[in-house]
Amino acid sequence: MIVFKPAKFWIFAFFALLLSVNVKAQYSYVGRTSELSSGYPVADVNITHKRLGTTIVSDQNGAFSWDFDSPEKTQNYRIIYNLFFAPYNANVSLRLFTSDGKILIETPEIGAGETYPLPKLKPGVYILQVLSDAKVDALKLFSSGELLTILQNRETQKSAFSNDTLVFSKNGYYSVEIPFPKKDTIAHVKLLSKTDNDLNYLNGLPNYQAFDLLQSSPFVTNQGEVESLKFIYNQHDNRVYYMNSKRFEFHFPFAEQFLGYNKGHYHFNITQYTNSGERFLYPGSINYYKALDKYVLRFYAGDEMDCSQIRHIFDRISSTSYLQGKLYLYPNNPEWESCSEVPVITSDELYEGQNYQALNLASGYGYLRKVDFEQLNSNYLGKHDIIVLNGIPNDVSVVAGIITTEFQTPLSHINILSHNRGTPNMALRNAWSHPKLEELLGELVYLEVQADSFIIRKATLNEASAFWSQNEPQTVVSLSKNTNTSGLIDLEKAAYSSVNTIGGKAANFAELLKLQNPSITTPENPFAIPFHYYHRHMENNQIDLFMNDLFENEIFKTNQEYRKQKLEELRTKIIEAPLDPVLTELIRTKIKNFKDFDAWRFRSSTNAEDLEFFSGAGLYDSFSAKKDDENKTIENAIKKVWASCWNFRAFEEREYYKIEQNSVAMGILVHRSFPNENANGVVITKNLYNINPGFIVNVQFDEYSIVFPEPGILHDQLILYTYSLDPSHKFTIEYLSHSNIPGYSGQNVLTEKELYQLGEYCLQIKNHFFNNVPHSCSCLFDDFGLDIEFKIDSPNGKRKLYIKQVRLYH
Structure with a gap:
């Protein structure tokens, strides 16, 4: 019979007695299995030693204890995650005291090798008596408020082996495989339920x-x-x-x-x-x-x-x-x-x-084809083809979808065109040898580009035909053009309504000149050449007759190679025909015979460009005229721009959108050139990547192109959020990638001050076009998109931000 002494005696006895550490096992694994989400114990978990192939099972409290290299069980007192482990060779009972002798719990007998859950205690030191028929031990405990631990340390022997591996498994839970060091180890193993639908x-x-x-x-x-x-x-x-x-x-x-x-x-x-x-x-x-x-x-x-x-x-x-x-x-x-x-x-x-890049999140149907990048121009591409390319082209005629092996710039012309067409566009580095793509080559397929992955499968002709008839343009569009207005156009007196006289690019540029608070910096001395001079050039040199005959020719309509050849012939006729000297003299006078700037940029501006339903991004070409350069003359620049109206890809794009080719006319936007720019970039004035209001900015050093990027070249890409938690700023900058142009490592293309100024410019432009320029976007201001091109130049040795172009973005 055990006679209990007063509490103070047992406090004194604790300091007199030492914890029994009759260690015969080399090492032990002890611990508890519980549910990860709730923390509740998980009983009957199978714990398997991978090397030995033996298994034990956790008890009703989720507790387990496993001794190794021992012929008999040892009498060790353990408290693991508030569970008291009784010795294997004796029944014991427990009494728990506060440090001042107040008794907290008194237990009945605990069976040999069983466990008993101790309560959570306030932080502090406590004394636990372990009573058996043979003796009484006193343990000093410390509570953290959550866990109880024994303050004495027991020495352990190192094992000759590095690790054991235990596998914890139970039906309804994911198995957990844990390497254990071969020494005394305490483990709290948390199991994840497979059916936890209410997990927060x-x-x-x-x-x-x-x-x-x-x-x-x-x-x-x-x-x-x-x-x-x-x-x-x-x-x-x-x-x-x-x-x-x-x-x-x-x-x-x-x-x-x-x-x-x-x-x-x-x-x-x-x-x-x-x-x-x-x-x-x-x-x-x-x-x-x-x-x-x-x-x-x-x-x-x-x-x-x-x-x-x-x-x-x-x-x-x-x-x-x-x-x-x-x-x-x-x-x-x-x-x-x-x-x-x-x-x-x-x-x-x-x-x-990365292996996969989603560019334009869309779906479509087409015949899957592999086209070698080097042979792109010699291959016929149909509007119902989905093409796999082992490179990034600058020009691709209308197709149903694009998969490239090289990553693309999100605001490149190829992706802007895909966006405007509503066709899927993605990059997949292993696309050229991808097993699924190989399996479907030549088949009619459904392709869906998702943010995180893509879907491609065989499709039926019925579902594809229904999609094409519903999603492709069906109505013929005849564009308005005014060919009577002559003379160079002062853009400060023009507006968006001038689009039928000077084209979309010049008309949108005219709207930029209306913005005064703050005044938007645009390229100096801008003006426009109206459609009148293009129309006269075509008539006076009878090029319009040649063009009209082409459009009636059945071979031209049905044979792509023939169409390519004839369009090239048409462009040659435009370039080789003499230019009206009156127009040349008008321009020389306007630019003061290169007195202010040594180079001027002549930029395409058609009535089939920068429109709400038709972007025309990258379809046409721009050229420069330079002082004292016999190849880059005013005459050559103008005629080359006019000729680009009949680029093969421009023609095909207009055909896809059912635009009447005879209704197209080319004007020209002229302003000083930027031969030594510090940076160039594109802004989309709505957030393409998440729901927070902001702008997407892509910008690159010098003249490295954003819209026609070289493979492997990264640029600064960032979200310029139109809010800030810092009251001293209106914007928040989040970088998504940084330029990897050699020689600029560690530098940002734009300074923080330049980004804030760019944000101010874009907010003003967006507000003006949203409220004052006709558009059909039934959207809130944050979701209204413009595509804005800009440059950083140093005309007087000081960096300066210029806005050079704006168009609607849907």
């Missing part, structure tokens, strides 16, 4: 299955084959909340529902992304790049976190997930590029690691 968040990611359960499409959708998971780090409890991103599109509703945030969305935005004294939440996302097998940490670009805060969150994610060694920071805010204490990944590395 997890506080840990034990494996990819957990990530996959929570992931959705990335918020910024400019890259393919990416899975994204949103999270919030809560500073108050030092936990990471991995959100069910399929259920919660934004961070605020989650914070409101599960983290007790009750001050509204606006307050959340101005306090939980800034250095506010009220901040305790840190929202972010983790993007998984499947082709790279790397996970990328991203934050809102306007977040005011510093590198030490990012490092702390990075460490918390690494310690609560399987991502250690695979997690990187993407510094979409330039200030984070100096965060040297965390591994950083560059846009170059992400770009190189």
Whole structure:
């Protein structure tokens, strides 16, 4: 019979007695199995030793204990995650005291080898008596508020082997395979249910299955084959909340529902992304790049976190997930590029690691064909062909879809044309040998380009025909043209309504000149050559008769190669015919015989260009005239621009849109040239990648082209959000990629000040065109799109921003 002494005696006895450590086993694995989402114990989990092939089962509390290299069980007292493990060779009972002797619990006998769950206790030191027939042991415990631990340490012996591997499995749960070091190890194994449809968040990611359960499409959708998971780090409890991103599109509703945030969305935005004294939440996302097998940490670009805060969150994610060694920071805010204490990944590395790029998210039907890039011009391409190209062309006639093996610039002419046609466009690096594409070559297929992947399958002629008849232009369009107005046109007196006299590009340019607050900087000394002079050139040299005969010729209509040859002949006739000397003299007088600038740009401006229903991007050509250059004369520049009206691809594009070819006329926009520009770029004045209001900016150093990019060349691509949490700024800058032009490593193409100025210009232009220029967009202001081209030049040694073109973007 056991006689209990007063509490003070047992407090004294604790310091007199030592914990029995009769260690005969070399090492032991002990721990608990619980459900990842709820934390509840999972009983009857099979725990299998892969090398030995033996299995044990966790008990009703999810507890397990496994000793190795021992002929008999040892009498060791263990407390693992608040579970007391009784010795294997004795029945015991427990009494738990506070440090001042107050008794908290007294248990009945616990069977040999059984477990007993101890309560959660307030932080502090406690004493546990373990009573058996043989003796009484006293253990000193420490409570963190969540967990109980024994303060004495027991020494363990090192094993000659490096690791064991245990597999934890149970029906209805994903299996977990864990390597254990061959020494005494405590493990809390969390199992993920396969049927947890009500899961809102997890506080840990034990494996990819957990990530996959929570992931959705990335918020910024400019890259393919990416899975994204949103999270919030809560500073108050030092936990990471991995959100069910399929259920919660934004961070605020989650914070409101599960983290007790009750001050509204606006307050959340101005306090939980800034250095506010009220901040305790840190929202972010983790993007998984499947082709790279790397996970990328991203934050809102306007977040005011510093590198030490990012490092702390990075460490918390690494310690609560399987991502250690695979997690990187993407510094979409330039200030984070100096965060040297965390591994950083560059846009170059992400770009190189991608296999798939979604350019124009659309679907369509066509016959799948492989076309060698080098032989593109000699191949017939039908409007119902979906082509696979082993390169990026500058010119492609109307086709039903495009797949390239090289990545494209999102705002390149080839993608703008795909966007305007509504046809799918994507890049797939292994497309030339992709098994699925190989299998479907020559077949009528359905292709759908999605943000993260693509669908391609066989199609029937009935479904394809129904799609073509519904989606392709069916109505013949006759364009208006005024060929009577002569003389050079002062664009300050013109407007968008002048499109039937000077063409879409010049008419839109005239609208830019109306903007005064702030005054939009445009290329100096602009004017326009109206359709009148093109029309007279065609009539006076009887080129119009040759052209009309072509359009009536059945061979011309049905034979693509013949059509190419005859259009080339037509262009030659336009260039070789003499130009009206009166027009030449008018222009020489206007530009003061090259006195102000040594070079002038003559830019195409047709009535089949920069229109609401027809962009014409990249269809026509522009040329320069230079002082004292016998090849780049005013006459040659004008005639070459006129001739480009009949480029093969321009003709085919107009045919697709059912534009009457005889109704087309070419005017010319003229302004000084930019022979030594510092940068050039394109802006789309609506956010193509997520729902937040903003502009997409693509910009490149010098004269490297954005719209006709060279393979492998990256540019600065960014979202210029039209809001900011910093009251001193109107915009927030988020970089999506950086230029990889040799010699400019580590530099941004535009300064922050230039980006803010560009944003101001674009806001004013967008407001003017939205409210004052006719359009059919039944949309809100944020969703109204313009395609704006700009340059940075240094006419007097000082960098200056110029807006050179604007057109509607749908």
